[in-house]
Amino acid sequence: MPRKGMRSLLFSPKMSTPSSPVSYFPSPSRFGFSPSRPSFSESVMNRTLEMGEPIIMKWNPESTTFAKVTSLFYDNRKEAIDFIKWVRNLQKAMKLFITGNSNSEKLVRAQNLMQIAMKRLQKEFYQILSMNRAHLDPESVSTRSSITSVRSSVSDFYDEEDDDDDIRIVNECITEVEDASSIAMADLKLIADCMISCGYAKECLKIYTIIRKSIVDEGIFKLGVVKLSASQVHKMDWNALELRINHWLNAVRTAVKTLFAGERILCDHVFASSDSIRESCFNEITKEGAMILFGFPENVAKNSKKLPDKVFRMLDMYTGISNHWPEIDSIFSFDSSSSIKSQALTSLVRLGEYTQTALKVFESAILKDSSKSPVAGAGIHNLTIEVMNYLSNLSDYSNILSDILADQPPQSNNPVPESYFGFTDSDDSPAPPITRHMAWLILVLLCKLDVKAKYYKDVSLSYLFLANNLQHIVVNVRTSNLKYLLGDEWLSKHDAKVQKFAATYERLGWSHVTNALPEDPTAVSTLEQVKEIFRKFNSLFDQVYRKQSVCVVLDSRLRDDIKVRLARKIFRGYQAFYNAHSAAMRKERNSTAVVRFVPEDVGHRLSDLFFGTIDSGTYLSIEPSSSHSQGP
Known part of the structure; x- marks a missing residue:
């Protein structure tokens, strides 16, 4: 004493x-x-x-x-x-x-x-x-x-x-x-x-645990988290399961920061005189509710179909645990609470495995896309739209994905030269796995687009199609978190590829028109040669314009770039030739039949290009059409 x-x-x-x-x-x-x-x-x-x-x-x-x-x-x-x-x-x-x-x-x-x-x-x-x-x-x-x-x-x-x-x-x-x-x-x-x-510790603990455990269990239930069996999850319609997931996402923060934290503070205070008693008491009060809460993500990840569009809910749950891990680790610091922390970590592992599998399914969906119908107007393929929307959304989870993909580079079984990825990757400073993974999925998409470009009978449209789609990819990268994953080097290299595709399109699609005009407008010696050049230009320009007028370039910057280059080659060349010989042609009978276009007509027509309407193209299905009627 x-x-x-x-x-x-x-x-x-x-x-x-x-x-x-x-x-x-x-x-x-x-x-x-x-x-x-x-x-x-x-x-x-x-x-x-x-x-x-x-x-x-x-x-x-x-x-x-x-x-x-x-x-x-x-x-x-x-x-x-x-x-x-x-x-x-x-x-x-x-x-x-x-x-x-x-x-x-x-x-x-x-x-x-x-x-x-x-x-x-x-x-x-x-x-x-x-x-x-x-x-x-x-x-x-x-x-x-x-x-x-x-x-x-x-x-x-x-x-x-x-x-x-x-x-x-x-x-x-x-x-x-x-x-x-x-x-x-x-x-x-x-x-x-x-x-x-x-x-009389036993009698005291009995009263405390009965009352406080009922409060914790009631709190978990009121937050919308209930214990589900594996078979219940497997059979549940995705919409119903997603509602459960949303309840869980709203509940996890409150449960960790308020419910469990409050019980830990209260228990530590009331039973401050005995470490062993407060440990036993806190574990008894919170274990069942905590295991239900932290076990739910594992249950969903193990018993749901691995579909790419469902991965975002899994990443949300992964974030819900990982963001609160410091508090979880602190609140459940007792040795007797190790099973609770172990359950939370197991859920993270299962969610990570789900994500890895879903990304493989997504890659496979790109590779298996079998649509052969060319997109009208050589516009943007729905495959491109779907993939880039998906990757842009994925990039919002870059921190989480960095952890999940750390040990599993997606292209490990598909070795390709580093130049194909669009960035420099060396042994001294290797690119992070998530960077390589995103670059790989875009590369898979680009390879698929190369195949689809061959379905155009007009080769020039193939290159416009590639320019359109690569530009859409570059813009999506630049305006999302993909920019920080892939970097400026990647953007610069693919920007250059867009310009290369566009230049090839201009050359193949419009070279006959530009070649119809002499480099030196004054070098033409006879009036008959002048008339022939006008006739040839009229015919070729009208023919090419009709073919190219159905094309579409949705990106305003790329559209303006292409039109400016065409104007420099065609409008200026024709204007110079017209100015040099229009006076002589006006003296000829039926000159309007020979000179069908004034330079302003050519300029207006070029300005009106690439606003054609685009068809819906084809669609990348990342989810079976019957998925809503089946289990998740």
Whole structure:
């Protein structure tokens, strides 16, 4: 026993009334230790029974109606503190007295009195927990900055070794504490400390775990998280399962930051006197609810069809766990809670495996696309649109995907030269796996587009098709997080490829028109040669224009670039030739039949190019058409 406690128990210079439990024992100098007189331990026991029994019996829940219906801690806080003090004194007296007096009638009496006191404290403990559910809800408790701040605010004043000024200090402290949750937490700790020190930890824990576990389980249920079997998940329609996933995504933050965090703070505070008890208690309260919460993603990942469009929900759940992992690791830091953390990590693994498999299915869908119908106007293929929308959305999860793809580069079984990826990759500074994976999927798409370009009978349209689609890819990369994954080097190289495709289109599609005009307009010597050049230009320009007028270039920048280059070659060349010979042609009969276009006509027609309407093309199906009628 600490020296301070023994001194306050035995050597107080004053006597106190039964209502004041502190320092009531007579000094040892007042009685001797001769065989004819009571021993010191007997005197202590006698005095304890005499002074403490009235207070304890007053609150015997089986003795009076008053004791049954009244709460000690609610009715009279000062008397509640006295009650606890006398119980502790009784326990000390019993320990002092028990040696050599194990069969004593006084010891039996003291034990009976202790049992009455424990029943009272059990009742008080239950009432405080039950009546203060609103004040002890996890949200209120979890708003506290730390467990230490809670303890320092109130509970430190409830130390069992406090001296005569305890009641005054406690009352002053309670006056300073304004919210009811702090008072309730302090009272619970006071009772728990007393019951544990008196050997009634089991009874205290039983009450606490029953009430608090029901709160946790109810909280998980109200958040929309329920336990589902593997067969239930497998048979569930995707829309119904997605609703469950959305409930889970909304629940995980609240559960971690409020529900579990609040319970950990409360449990640590109430059972601060015993690490083993608070560990056991917290695990008992939260394990079932936590396992349901953190087991749900694993269940979904293992028992859902691996479809590319479902991967975003899996990544959302992965994010929900990984973003809150520091809190999960801190809250469930007990050894007994290791299975909860293990479940959370297992869910991450399963979600990662789902993602890897779904990306392989997505790659396979690109490779298996068998559409052979050319896109009208050499526009953007729906395969390109679908793939780039998908990859752009995936790039929003780049941090998560970096973890998932770290050990599984997608092109590991498909070695290709690094130049095909569009960036420099060396042993000294290798590209991250996610960068290589995204570049690989785009490369698979580009290879597929090369095949589809061959379906055009007009080779020039093949190159316009490639320019259109690669430009769409580049724009999507530049305007999404793919830009940060693939980098400026990738963008520069593919920008150059777009320009190369466009230049090839111009050469193949319009070279006959440009070649019809002489480089030097004044080098033509005869009028017949001038007429022939006009006739040839008229025919070729009209023919090529009609063919190319159905083409479309949706990207305004690329469209303007192509038209500017055509204008430089065709409009300026024709304008120079027209200006050089139009005066002579006007003197000829039927000149309008020979000179069908003035330069402005050519300019207007070139300006009107590439606004044709595009057909829907073909469609990349990343989900079976019957998926909504089947299980996920």
